[in-house]
């Protein structure tokens with residue numbers, strides 16, 4: 249086994265596998281360390297990530313995605329319906345690791361942890377590299393603060409026939425996500441306070457009975473128990489050990505976007521890695537970018553999650569709900585009331601660059617471009633003369649620009 253590389257990636261979930269894939273395509277010698285021991289589980293695949301993976305060719309030859317399935321949401325007394333894809337996560341992760349290997353990353357089937365100058369495997373072998381990416385997910389030591397201890401209990405269940413589809417329902421003790429696949433299999437996942445009476449099987453069964461009384465489901469095999477509390481990121485200082493995905497910041501599973509954020513952080517860290525290599529002296533820029541991501545993007549997402557939990561007022565006094573109303577804090581979502589232009593750091597041609605961003609209520613973190621056109625410039629022109637001003641400047645591209653801008657600011661711009 250090779251012991252020296254340009255990069256060691258610890259963990260081969262979506263964040264680690266995509267990090268290794270990107271680095272191998274950049275021509276780096278990469279070791280991708282993962283024990284390859286994930287328990288089977290089902291998760292929702294957000295449309296944004298689904299599109300991105302498909303565009304990169306990363307879903308070629310992969311069939312463990314189901315959907316779109318009708319998704320019924322019973323939350324805060326509101327009953328809503330939309331559609332969602334679901335994916336067998338262990339299969340997706342193994343597929344992404346194979347893609348990384350096909351791009352040139354060397355798989356190392358083992359567990360490991362970072363140490364100065366590289367990593368050490370659980371059998372004591374040492375690996376050396378100037379850069380380590382920690383993508384161990386929630387197995388990485390928690391760096392920032394955590395929400396109250398939360399457990400996810402999940403597994404296949406048997407029940408009287410349930411119509412194919414997904415159901416998300418709140419109940420006093422937590423919430424339940426249940427998927428009936430077209431082939432008849434049913435997956436149930438309950439999010440509960442970590443401490444509670446009964447075995448995992450008994451607790452999952454009781455949660456289903458409370459959230460979906462008509463289903464009468466019983467676990468069909470082993471129930472998987474996972475730590476599931478959201479985790480805040482910690483400030484970034486050491487640029488030779490970069491955290492990605494849940495190892496950096498773990499969102500509330502309720503968001504359904506954890507995998508998207510994991511892959512998005514792999515892309516962000518790839519830009520940091522390239523910038524450090526291409527532009528000597530760029531350390532301060534890279535730290536600033538990562539810390540902004542940590543404290544603006546992650547905090548914003550966590551506050552969105554908190555407000556979603558707060559909106560469910562039927563069980564407000566129950567311990568599961570009241571304990572989570574103040575995480576990550578009690579501060580309101582900091583969104584600009586009207587669009588504004590502000591300086592920021594963006595990824596341009598794979599590298600970090602200081603640019604103007606357009607911050608909007610929908611995208612408070614800022615938008616760099618609409619396609620290849622700077623979003624700040626589009627906003628300036630729009631303020632000068634609306635759609636005709638866009639047409640005068642960008643011709644046939646103007647209607648698309650106007651549509652994208654209006655999606656951000658609403659149909660009647662300020």
Ligand SMILES: Cc1cc2nc3c(=O)[nH]c(=O)nc-3n(C[C@H](O)[C@H](O)[C@H](O)COP(=O)(O)OP(=O)(O)OC[C@H]3O[C@@H](n4cnc5c(N)ncnc54)[C@H](O)[C@@H]3O)c2cc1C
Nearest residue numbers: 259261262263292359360385387400493494501506507510
């Ligand atoms: C209950 C629950 C439900 C969720 N539902 C959804 C959902 O519906 N949709 C969604 O998008 N997200 C969901 N998420 C979030 C999503 O699972 C995570 O955000 C995503 O998996 C993070 O990816 P990652 O690559 O950072 O970490 P992980 O996916 O956790 O991958 C970590 C990898 O590191 C490996 N590893 C661990 N320790 C070591 C070690 N010492 N050495 C080497 N490798 C190691 C593991 O084997 C694993 O392969 C959910 C999370 C939970 C807890």
